[in-house]
Amino acid sequence: MKALLPILTVLAAIVVLWYGAAVWLNSQWIYDQAARAGTEVTVTQLLSETMVQDRPVLPAPHQVAQGLWDGLAGQKITSKRSLVYHGWITLSATMAGFALGTGLGILLAVGIVHSRAMDMSVMPWAIASQTVPILAIAPMVIVVLASLGIKGLLPKAIIAAYLSFFPVLVGMVKGLRAPEGQQLDLLRTYNASGAATFWKLRLPSSMPYLFASLKVGIAAALVGAIVAELPAGATMGLGARLLSGSYYGQTIQIWAALFTAAALAASLVMIVGVIERVTLKRMGMAR
Structure with missing residues (x-):
C-alpha cells in the first residue's frame, strides 16, 4: 500500500x-x-x-470514462462504434509494421556490425531518415501505394515499420557491439568462426539492448499505424475515430480514442516486458 x-x-x-x-x-x-x-x-x-x-x-474525467465505457463495453465488438473493433484494426497494422520494422532493424544491425562499408553508408542514412516528419511521409506513401492498387493493411504497416525500425536498429547495433575485447579474444583463441562468435557471444549479449529497443519500437509502431489512418480518410481504426471526432467536434470521442490508444500501447509494452523477463531468465541473464 x-x-x-x-x-x-x-x-x-x-x-x-x-x-x-x-x-x-x-x-x-x-x-x-x-x-x-x-x-x-x-x-x-x-x-x-x-x-x-x-x-x-x-471533457471532464467522468465524461471520458463514460465515453470509454460506451466504446469498449457498451457496443458489440463488431459495431463500427466499438473501440474494441477500431482498436483491433489499428493493432493489426501495428503488429504487421512492428514485425517488418524489427526484422529490418535486426538485419541492418547485423550488416552494420560486420561490415564497415555498411556502417559508413547505411547508418547515416538511417539516422537521416528519422529527421523527416512522419506526417510528411505518410500521405506520400498512402498516395503512391494507392496509385499502384495497394490499399488496406500494407500501407499502414509500412509507415508503422518506418517508425519502429530505427530504435531496433540502434539498440541492436549497441548490443552486438557490447562484448568486451577480452571476450572476443577468447573466442579467437578457440578458433571460433564469425558465425560461432555471433551466435554464442554477440547475439546473447545483445538481448537486453534488443528488448529495451523493442519496447520503444512497438510503441512507435502504434503511433505510425494511427498516423497512417489520418491522411487516407480511413473509416476504421483509432486514427479514424480521432479524425471523425475532430470533424464533428466530438471531443469526448477523441479523448476516448486517445486513452484507448494509450492503454493499447501500455499493454503491448508490458507484453514485451514479460517476454523479456522469460527470455533472459531462460538464458541465465534475469535481472
Missing part, C-alpha cells in the same frame, strides 16, 4: 487539475449563453453545466 501511495497521490492531483481545467475551458460557453439571455452565472451553475456539455472544449 505504501508503494501505491505516491502513485495515487499524483493521480489524484492530475484529476483535480483536470477538473479545474475543464471548468475553466468550458466556462466560456456558459458565459456566452448567459449573456444572450441577460442573466448572471452562479458558481453552482458554472460548476454543474461545465461538467455535462455535449461538446466540451475539454
Whole structure:
C-alpha cells in the first residue's frame, strides 16, 4: 500500500487539475449563453453545466470514462462504434509494421556490425531518415501505394515499420557491439568462426539492448499505424475515430480514442516486458 501511495497521490492531483481545467475551458460557453439571455452565472451553475456539455472544449474525467465505457463495453465488438473493433484494426497494422520494422532493424544491425562499408553508408542514412516528419511521409506513401492498387493493411504497416525500425536498429547495433575485447579474444583463441562468435557471444549479449529497443519500437509502431489512418480518410481504426471526432467536434470521442490508444500501447509494452523477463531468465541473464 505504501508503494501505491505516491502513485495515487499524483493521480489524484492530475484529476483535480483536470477538473479545474475543464471548468475553466468550458466556462466560456456558459458565459456566452448567459449573456444572450441577460442573466448572471452562479458558481453552482458554472460548476454543474461545465461538467455535462455535449461538446466540451475539454471533457471532464467522468465524461471520458463514460465515453470509454460506451466504446469498449457498451457496443458489440463488431459495431463500427466499438473501440474494441477500431482498436483491433489499428493493432493489426501495428503488429504487421512492428514485425517488418524489427526484422529490418535486426538485419541492418547485423550488416552494420560486420561490415564497415555498411556502417559508413547505411547508418547515416538511417539516422537521416528519422529527421523527416512522419506526417510528411505518410500521405506520400498512402498516395503512391494507392496509385499502384495497394490499399488496406500494407500501407499502414509500412509507415508503422518506418517508425519502429530505427530504435531496433540502434539498440541492436549497441548490443552486438557490447562484448568486451577480452571476450572476443577468447573466442579467437578457440578458433571460433564469425558465425560461432555471433551466435554464442554477440547475439546473447545483445538481448537486453534488443528488448529495451523493442519496447520503444512497438510503441512507435502504434503511433505510425494511427498516423497512417489520418491522411487516407480511413473509416476504421483509432486514427479514424480521432479524425471523425475532430470533424464533428466530438471531443469526448477523441479523448476516448486517445486513452484507448494509450492503454493499447501500455499493454503491448508490458507484453514485451514479460517476454523479456522469460527470455533472459531462460538464458541465465534475469535481472
